[in-house]
Amino acid sequence: MGDERLELPQGTLDLLILKALALQSLHGWAISERLQQISREALQVQQGSLYPALHRLERRGWIKAHWATSENNRRAKYYDLTRQGRKQLEVEMLAWRKLAAAVGHVLDMA
Amino acid sequence: MLSDLMYRLRTLFRRRAVDGELDEELRDHLDREAEKYRHMGASDEDAMRRARLALGGAEQVRQQCREARGTRRLEDFIQDLRYGVRTLRKNPRLTAMIILSLAIGIGANTAIFSVTSTLLLKPLPYKDADRLAILWLRSPGIGIPQDWPSPGQYHDIKMQNKVFDDTAILFGRDYILTGLSRAMKVDGISTSSSLLPMLGVKPLLGRVFLPDEDKPGQAQTVLLTYALWKQSFAGDPNIVGRSITIDGKARTVVGVLPREFKLNHEVVPTVGGIDKPEIFLPLPMDAKDEQDYGPENFNILARLKPGVTMQQAQADIGAIAARLREEKHRDPSFTISVVPLIEQVVGNVRSAVLILLGAVALVLLIACTNVANLLLSRASARQKEIAMRTALGAGRRRVVMQLLTESVLLGVLGGAAGLAIAAGCLFAVQRMHPGNIPRLDELGMDFRVLAFTFAISIVTGIVFGLAPAIRASRIDLNATLKAGGRGLSCGGLNVRRDKLRGALVIAELAVSLTLLTGAGLLVRSFVRLANVPPGFNPDHVISMQVAAYGPKYNQNAQRIQFYQSLAQRVLSLPGVTSQGAISALPLTPSVGWGGMQIEGYVPPPNQPELQVDVRTATAGYFKTMEIPLTHGRLFSSSDTEKSQPVVIVDQKMADRFWPGGDAVGKRIRPDEKAAWLIIAGVVGVVKQYGLDTDTRMVVYYPRSQHPGGSMFLVARTTSEPSGLADAIVEQVRAIDPDVPVYDVATMQTRVHDSLARQRFAMTMLGAFAFLAMILAAVGVYGVMSFLVTQGTPDIAIRMALGAQRKSILSLVLQQGMALALIGVAMGLVGAFSLTRLMGSLLFGVSAKDPLTFSGVALLLTLVAVLACYFPARRAMRVDPMVALREE
Numbered sequence: 002m003g004d005e006r007l008e009l010p011q012g013t014l015d016l017l018i019l020k021a022l023a024l025q026s027l028h029g030w031a032i033s034e035r036l037q038q039i040s041r042e043a044l045q046v047q048q049g050s051l052y053p054a055l056h057r058l059e060r061r062g063w064i065k066a067h068w069a070t071s072e073n074n075r076r077a078k079y080y081d082l083t084r085q086g087r088k089q090l091e092v093e094m095l096a097w098r099k100l101a102a103a104v105g106h107v108l109d110m111a
Numbered sequence: 112m113l114s115d116l117m118y119r120l121r122t123l124f125r126r127r128a129v130d131g132e133l134d135e136e137l138r139d140h141l142d143r144e145a146e147k148y149r150h151m152g153a154s155d156e157d158a159m160r161r162a163r164l165a166l167g168g169a170e171q172v173r174q175q176c177r178e179a180r181g182t183r184r185l186e187d188f189i190q191d192l193r194y195g196v197r198t199l200r201k202n203p204r205l206t207a208m209i210i211l212s213l214a215i216g217i218g219a220n221t222a223i224f225s226v227t228s229t230l231l232l233k234p235l236p237y238k239d240a241d242r243l244a245i246l247w248l249r250s251p252g253i254g255i256p257q258d259w260p261s262p263g264q265y266h267d268i269k270m271q272n273k274v275f276d277d278t279a280i281l282f283g284r285d286y287i288l289t290g291l292s293r294a295m296k297v298d299g300i301s302t303s304s305s306l307l308p309m310l311g312v313k314p315l316l317g318r319v320f321l322p323d324e325d326k327p328g329q330a331q332t333v334l335l336t337y338a339l340w341k342q343s344f345a346g347d348p349n350i351v352g353r354s355i356t357i358d359g360k361a362r363t364v365v366g367v368l369p370r371e372f373k374l375n376h377e378v379v380p381t382v383g384g385i386d387k388p389e390i391f392l393p394l395p396m397d398a399k400d401e402q403d404y405g406p407e408n409f410n411i412l413a414r415l416k417p418g419v420t421m422q423q424a425q426a427d428i429g430a431i432a433a434r435l436r437e438e439k440h441r442d443p444s445f446t447i448s449v450v451p452l453i454e455q456v457v458g459n460v461r462s463a464v465l466i467l468l469g470a471v472a473l474v475l476l477i478a479c480t481n482v483a484n485l486l487l488s489r490a491s492a493r494q495k496e497i498a499m500r501t502a503l504g505a506g507r508r509r510v511v512m513q514l515l516t517e518s519v520l521l522g523v524l525g526g527a528a529g530l531a532i533a534a535g536c537l538f539a540v541q542r543m544h545p546g547n548i549p550r551l552d553e554l555g556m557d558f559r560v561l562a563f564t565f566a567i568s569i570v571t572g573i574v575f576g577l578a579p580a581i582r583a584s585r586i587d588l589n590a591t592l593k594a595g596g597r598g599l600s601c602g603g604l605n606v607r608r609d610k611l612r613g614a615l616v617i618a619e620l621a622v623s624l625t626l627l628t629g630a631g632l633l634v635r636s637f638v639r640l641a642n643v644p645p646g647f648n649p650d651h652v653i654s655m656q657v658a659a660y661g662p663k664y665n666q667n668a669q670r671i672q673f674y675q676s677l678a679q680r681v682l683s684l685p686g687v688t689s690q691g692a693i694s695a696l697p698l699t700p701s702v703g704w705g706g707m708q709i710e711g712y713v714p715p716p717n718q719p720e721l722q723v724d725v726r727t728a729t730a731g732y733f734k735t736m737e738i739p740l741t742h743g744r745l746f747s748s749s750d751t752e753k754s755q756p757v758v759i760v761d762q763k764m765a766d767r768f769w770p771g772g773d774a775v776g777k778r779i780r781p782d783e784k785a786a787w788l789i790i791a792g793v794v795g796v797v798k799q800y801g802l803d804t805d806t807r808m809v810v811y812y813p814r815s816q817h818p819g820g821s822m823f824l825v826a827r828t829t830s831e832p833s834g835l836a837d838a839i840v841e842q843v844r845a846i847d848p849d850v851p852v853y854d855v856a857t858m859q860t861r862v863h864d865s866l867a868r869q870r871f872a873m874t875m876l877g878a879f880a881f882l883a884m885i886l887a888a889v890g891v892y893g894v895m896s897f898l899v900t901q902g903t904p905d906i907a908i909r910m911a912l913g914a915q916r917k918s919i920l921s922l923v924l925q926q927g928m929a930l931a932l933i934g935v936a937m938g939l940v941g942a943f944s945l946t947r948l949m950g951s952l953l954f955g956v957s958a959k960d961p962l963t964f965s966g967v968a969l970l971l972t973l974v975a976v977l978a979c980y981f982p983a984r985r986a987m988r989v990d991p992m993v994a995l996r997e998e
Contacts, residue, residue: 029140030139030144033140048165048167049167049171049172052136053179056180060118062114062118076139
């Protein structure tokens with residue numbers, strides 16, 4: 002399954018998680034679903050690599066977690082973007098766009 | 112980053128909670144994922160399977176999360192630590208043995224390090240202590256290694272030097288303090304006003320001396336030390352301005368010095384030999400004193416200018432000394448040396464302390480070797496466990512780290528126990544109170560010592576753990592796992608199979624032999640020293656100093672009268688068989704010497720006049736001390752102030768000038784102006800300055816012709832002499848309560864105390880050597896014991912094939928002896944090269960004393976045989992049937 006889907010480039014998972022959380026706070030599974038939705042199933046996000054990434058981001062202080070009761074009365078761990086995380090998202094988005102534009106430019110020159 | 116660190120710490124301390132949360136989170140994820148598949152129509156089972164597949168291995172995710180949290184290393188470490196604690200607890204006997212070995216090694220090191228730290232590293236308690244120096248005259252060419260300077264020399268140095276920013280002169284002696292409930296002797300220093308400010312002393316009350324207070328004609332003032340102020344003046348807050356009586360003269364107290372200030376004998380040895388000064392007086396110097404080169408009885412202290420080295424100071428002062436040598440016609444070897452004050456304090460014990468530090472380091476090395484050996488034995492037993500871990504994917508690094516964590520844990524536990532041992536040792540050292548080891552009252556454990564102990568605990572753990580850990584990690588997986596429950600190294604009964612362990616035991620034996628040799632040499636020196644005849648019989652003699660000074664005793668007649676009535680009263684005490692008096696008692700700091708001319712003897716040119724020790728004694732002194740009369744007669748009642756002046760000389764002087772034995776009747780005199788004195792008798796040589804010190808020639812004056820103020824009273828008793836001390840002191844008080852009595856001790860005690868430093872070095876090194884020997888014995892025992900355990904099948908087969916029990920015993924013993932003999936041989940070589948360093952501590956024994964060397968070699972071999980014997984006996988008792996069935 003999903004053999005044609007793209008492997009996620011190194012380091013972009015963090016960016017995608019931040020982006021997903023920019024709209025609303027989500028729990029882990031929801032993040033993984035959201036990532037697949039917004040990438041229109043084009044990207045392959047290893048569900049297993051999601052959690053270490055969440056811990057990494059939490060350690061850096063870009064997201065923070067809290068436990069809350071979800072829609073069907075189940076306890077789940079929700080993640081929010083911190084102010085620092087929001088700033089980081091902008092920085093990384095800008096950097097990503099610059100990089101994408103630069104790479105595109107190089108490819109177009111050929 | 113702070114938040115990062117906080118996060119890591121939080122997760123570390125809430126590790127269980129964090130892990131639990133992760134589990135819950137993952138479970139939640141799986142549930143939701145499975146639900147998604149169920150909605151898509153999958154069965155419950157299939158949904159769960161697909162959810163698991165999507166997530167990946169739960170354990171790997173957990174591991175990755177831990178890594179992402181940035182605490183994996185630490186968590187590994189904590190895990191290793193927990194595992195280590197569990198392993199150690201599973202094997203309490205071995206653990207206790209290891210911790211005890213380490214505690215002894217680390218404890219001894221900590222104790223000696225705190226001595227070293229106090230003595231050599233801690234600065235002296237004065238301002239700019241590293242710039243302070245004390246100045247001594249030296250004339251090695253004529254046998255005067257060190258002498259006190261004179262006011263004239265002080266003046267020259269003060270005016271001409273270019274290297275000191277301050278100088279001070281001082282003079283120490285006993286004073287009599289009267290006017291309190293009873294008279295007492297106080298130690299005092301009279302000094303130039305510069306001394307106390309130079310040392311950075313601020314008064315607790317009042318002031319120190321004013322700059323001009325050391326000029327002649329000033330008011331008579333005095334400063335009190337804190338201890339005297341507290342003890343004798345009850346800490347009177349209004350003491351400043353009060354008048355007290357010193358040597359019969361009124362002086363005004365102008366200040367009290369702070370509690371922590373002291374200027375003990377070990378820092379400034381004054382000519383009066385005072386121990387701890389209790390009062391400070393101004394030392395008035397006029398223009399005449401400044402030109403007085405005669406009385407060489409003073410101390411000079413100086414502070415170097417910032418940036419000037421001791422060598423530069425020595426060069427400058429050496430030039431001044433060279434000028435004085437020319438002008439004053441001193442002997443060609445005369446110089447003035449600048450000694451750093453810390454060197455003055457610790458100089459003569461530095462080598463002893465460093466030798467002890469080296470010795471304890473060796474003890475620790477043996478302890479480490481021992482523990483390494485024990486761990487090696489255990490590592491063999493743990494081979495299977497380690498093979499299993501490796502098979503499950505633990506890297507070599509990880510295995511080594513785990514084993515090292517265990518050994519460092521052992522090291523730290525040993526260090527903690529070692530601190531307790533060290534505290535005990537320090538207590539013992541202070542109780543032993545080796546009189547002439549300096550700065551011992553400052554001894555204690557400070558941050559330096561704690562840091563040192565912690566550091567050596569860790570290093571120790573790594574040192575003894577590394578070899579076993581590396582070896583354990585270099586394991587052949589297949590062979591070990593195939594071998595099943597048994598260890599691999601079932602190599603039969605050959606110690607050579609295990610080279611590493613054999614080498615460790617050999618090293619242990621060699622090092623402990625070196626230590627034993629050092630200790631043996633010290634013991635032999637001490638015995639030699641203790642057997643040096645002091646020249647008198649110290650048994651049953653009580654002695655004390657009695658000082659009749661002051662206005663009541665200005666006249667000779669008064670002093671003669673006082674001592675005559677005291678002598679009668681003492682003689683009439685029951686149990687006293689004789690009594691006598693002397694101005695300078697052997698083995699006390701009291702001294703007396705002067706120039707002497709001998710009729711018919713002209714000193715060689717360019718040499719100063721002959722110097723001899725001078726004392727004043729009664730005839731009873733020689734009888735009481737049982738100093739033998741070899742020629743002529745003792746003093747008698749006919750030697751009075753009006754009769755012919757006579758003296759007694761000692762055998763050393765008689766042998767030097769009248770080797771024919773005809774000294775009696777010859778004439779000597781202190782100088783040209785004095786009348787000739789006739790030698791009435793010759794007495795035996797007495798060890799005045801210590802059993803290990805050569806005496807100088809002595810001239811005894813009769814007390815009846817030279818009645819001094821302060822005397823040592825000696826009395827020979829039939830019973831225990833200390834029991835009569837109080838009775839004699841009572842007699843002095845009965846005659847005159849204003850005459851102080853002090854320094855009461857039996858002659859036995861004085862002899863005993865004079866050996867304190869040697870006894871201290873001997874006891875310490877002896878204790879360390881003993882520890883080393885015990886540790887080495889444990890090491891030999893451990894290795895042989897292990898060998899027998901591993902070799903049990905081998906032994907059983909031999910026995911089954913008909914080997915005699917005796918031959919098994921000798922087989923094991925032979926193996927042990929081979930190790931022991933190599934160790935002893937190597938130790939002898941080591942000892943031979945190391946004992947040279949001990950030269951300064953030895954007395955009457957060569958550093959290569961063959962008796963000591965062969966004795967300790969024999970002793971250690973015997974101990975090694977004993978350590979082999981028990982495992983060997985066990986080997987002999989192996990039941991072949993039982994052992995083979997177990998295979």
